[in-house]
Amino acid sequence: MPELPEVEVVRRGLERWVGDRRVAAVAVAHPRAVRRHAGGAGDFESRLSGRVMTAVRRRGKYLWITLDDPVPQSAGQGGEAVLAHLGMSGQLLVRPPEAPDEIHLRVRITFLDGGPELRFVDQRTFGALALVDTDPAGRPLPLAHIAPDPLDETFDEPTFLRSLRRRRTGLKRALLDQTLISGIGNIYADEALWRARMHYAKATEAITPAQGASVLSAARAVMVEALDKGGTSFDSLYVNVNGQSGYFDRELAVYGRTGLPCRRCGVLVVREPFMNRSSFRCPRCQPRQRR
DNA sequence: CGGAGCTCCTGGGGGC
DNA sequence: TGCCCCCAGGAGCTCC
Numbered sequence: 001m002p003e004l005p006e007v008e009v010v011r012r013g014l015e016r017w018v019g020d021r022r023v024a025a026v027a028v029a030h031p032r033a034v035r036r037h038a039g040g041a042g043d044f045e046s047r048l049s050g051r052v053m054t055a056v057r058r059r060g061k062y063l064w065i066t067l068d069d070p071v072p073q074s075a076g077q078g079g080e081a082v083l084a085h086l087g088m089s090g091q092l093l094v095r096p097p098e099a100p101d102e103i104h105l106r107v108r109i110t111f112l113d114g115g116p117e118l119r120f121v122d123q124r125t126f127g128a129l130a131l132v133d134t135d136p137a138g139r140p141l142p143l144a145h146i147a148p149d150p151l152d153e154t155f156d157e158p159t160f161l162r163s164l165r166r167r168r169t170g171l172k173r174a175l176l177d178q179t180l181i182s183g184i185g186n187i188y189a190d191e192a193l194w195r196a197r198m199h200y201a202k203a204t205e206a207i208t209p210a211q212g213a214s215v216l217s218a219a220r221a222v223m224v225e226a227l228d229k230g231g232t233s234f235d236s237l238y239v240n241v242n243g244q245s246g247y248f249d250r251e252l253a254v255y256g257r258t259g260l261p262c263r264r265c266g267v268l269v270v271r272e273p274f275m276n277r278s279s280f281r282c283p284r285c286q287p288r289q290r291r
Numbered sequence: 292c293g294g295a296g297c298t299c300c301t302g303g304g305g306g307c
Numbered sequence: 308t309g310c311c312c313c314c315a316g317g318a319g320c321t322c323c
Contacts (some may be wrong), residue, residue, distance in 0.1 A: 001316065032300085036319095061317075088316055089301085104301090124300045126317060169294065177294095178318075186316065276296080277316055 004183030005226035015056040017094040033106035037130035060182025078134040090127025149183035161212040172200035192219035254280040
């Protein structure tokens with residue numbers, strides 16, 4: 001389940017392999033993989049063919065590959081980019097052309113240099129690619145509503161804390177709202193709440209600036225640690241352009257640890273239904289607040 | 292218009 | 308052994 005750290009690992013891997021390469025051909029094997037592309041699969045294939053990939057950028061869980069200008073435009077105009085979201089199971093793999101197709105290969109992009117292909121592989125098809133317009137700063141227009149993520153240099157903490165307090169909802173719902181703060185999913189939300197010793201249902205309007213800063217700092221710390229773990233293991237050519245962070249084996253404190261002792265106090269971690277999925281917490285470290 | 296719930300999807304795993 | 312149901316969940320969409 002790629003969240004910010006996993007997507008950033010993918011971005012770094014891609015940056016190394018697709019930069020400054022001209023696309024030869026694009027083949028969409030499953031139309032659902034480009035359902036967000038306005039013109040459909042054929043349009044995606046034809047418009048991306050012949051373009052040069054220039055850089056790979058990221059905001060929250062989205063990443064995008066910027067493209068060269070096919071026709072020189074006047075200053076101040078935007079360009080185009082391949083916008084990608086990995087969903088739950090999406091992978092962007094860099095693979096030799098002779099490598100056998102993956103079972104869930106959805107999109108294949110080949111390059112004029114005959115080198116490694118870029119493949120979008122996605123079992124559960126929640127992920128998607130699209131060719132989109134960007135603003136003059138190179139940011140995809142469809143991401144206008146996505147807030148900066150906590151590792152973004154433009155992230156403004158006072159703005160976030162004010163917005164958080166204006167919400168009328170529970171703390172974890174707010175953390176998962178990509179229009180408020182981006183990059184956090186179910187796993188890192190639970191881990192951040194555990195580190196900050198806060199309950200997922202705590203009312204946002206009751207959160208003090210210190211508490212808000214605490215949970216934000218926890219979210220940042222846990223994501224940076226996960227990123228470091230993922231980053232340390234992606235030295236081989238193709239293996240780690242795939243969303244594996246290497247973080248999940250031993251480092252998680254509460255996520256998925258139902259019935260196991262809290263790493264801080266030893267009380268058993270509980271799993272509770274939340275938004276048609278799950279929340280994990282330590283009952284002692286993260287007690288439910290009284291209203 | 293903000294908040295909450297629904298829906299898309301597939302394979303692994305547990306229960307019987 | 309095989310079948311069925313639950314589960315994982317990001318985010319766009321709809322409804323109130």
